[in-house]
Amino acid sequence: SVRAADKPSYTIATDATYAPFDFQADNGEYRGIDLDLLKEISKSQGFTYTLKPMSFNAAVQALDAKQVDGVIAGMSITPERKAKFDFSDPYYDSGEVMAVGKNSKITSPKDLKGKTVALKTGTVAAEYGKSLQKKYGFKVKYFNDSNTMYNDVINGNSAACFEDYPVMAYGIKNGMDLKIVTKPVGGGQYGFAVNKGMNKALITSFNKGLKQARKDGTYKKVVDRYLSTKK
Numbered sequence: 001s002v003r004a005a006d007k008p009s010y011t012i013a014t015d016a017t018y019a020p021f022d023f024q025a026d027n028g029e030y031r032g033i034d035l036d037l038l039k040e041i042s043k044s045q046g047f048t049y050t051l052k053p054m055s056f057n058a059a060v061q062a063l064d065a066k067q068v069d070g071v072i073a074g075m076s077i078t079p080e081r082k083a084k085f086d087f088s089d090p091y092y093d094s095g096e097v098m099a100v101g102k103n104s105k106i107t108s109p110k111d112l113k114g115k116t117v118a119l120k121t122g123t124v125a126a127e128y129g130k131s132l133q134k135k136y137g138f139k140v141k142y143f144n145d146s147n148t149m150y151n152d153v154i155n156g157n158s159a160a161c162f163e164d165y166p167v168m169a170y171g172i173k174n175g176m177d178l179k180i181v182t183k184p185v186g187g188g189q190y191g192f193a194v195n196k197g198m199n200k201a202l203i204t205s206f207n208k209g210l211k212q213a214r215k216d217g218t219y220k221k222v223v224d225r226y227l228s229t230k231k
């Protein structure tokens with residue numbers, strides 16, 4: 001077998017607060033669909049890595065500045081990002097939704113005139129929210145992480161936020177005082193990203209490991225760990 005010292009080693013950035021994909025468990029360990037998958041894939045493909053949890057925007061900037069080798073962070077594969085980064089095969093389907101306070105009377109972007117909307121810097125959902133701003137006449141406020149953004153809506157400072165559907169649904173299912181009021185749009189998919197042309201071996205390993213994980217049931221086991229309907 002390959003000795004640890006002989007294995008390729010990478011630095012991989014993640015979003016510190018993006019459950020069920022990336023989050024810090026009570027024991028301090030970073031876990032979630034992304035991070036459990038990465039762990040399984042690294043084992044099956046024989047590489048090691050150091051995980052760097054940070055804000056999503058910081059992770060993407062760190063990759064762009066070549067301070068890290070890769071990003072796994074519920075990161076949507078977009079044409080703009082594909083110009084800068086190489087993505088793995090998609091591993092999860094997403095889409096953007098609008099969420100409001102649990103008892104809010106707001107039911108659509110039409111109700112946001114003159115109100116403040118909370119967005120998370122550097123995300124596809126923020127871009128989507130921003131694209132509606134002119135038409136619906138709301139103000140925007142930016143946050144670095146999802147939890148702070150949600151709290152601004154929960155405590156009534158902001159009237160709504162925009163977030164990825166699987167993340168918002170998971171948070172609400174786990175007791176967050178918000179509700180989703182729009183259907184998912186955008187239909188994006190998540191991928192693991194590295195700098196363009198710079199980490200072919202890592203992307204190839206990731207794709208191989210992902211394929212294997214889908215085939216041998218590991219992928220399903222990891223997803224079910226967080227999203228299983230039967231408990």
Ligand code: GLN
Nearest residue numbers: 015056074075076123124
């Ligand atoms: N999927 C979204 C994006 O890529 C949000 C990712 C995140 O906040 N971790 O922009």
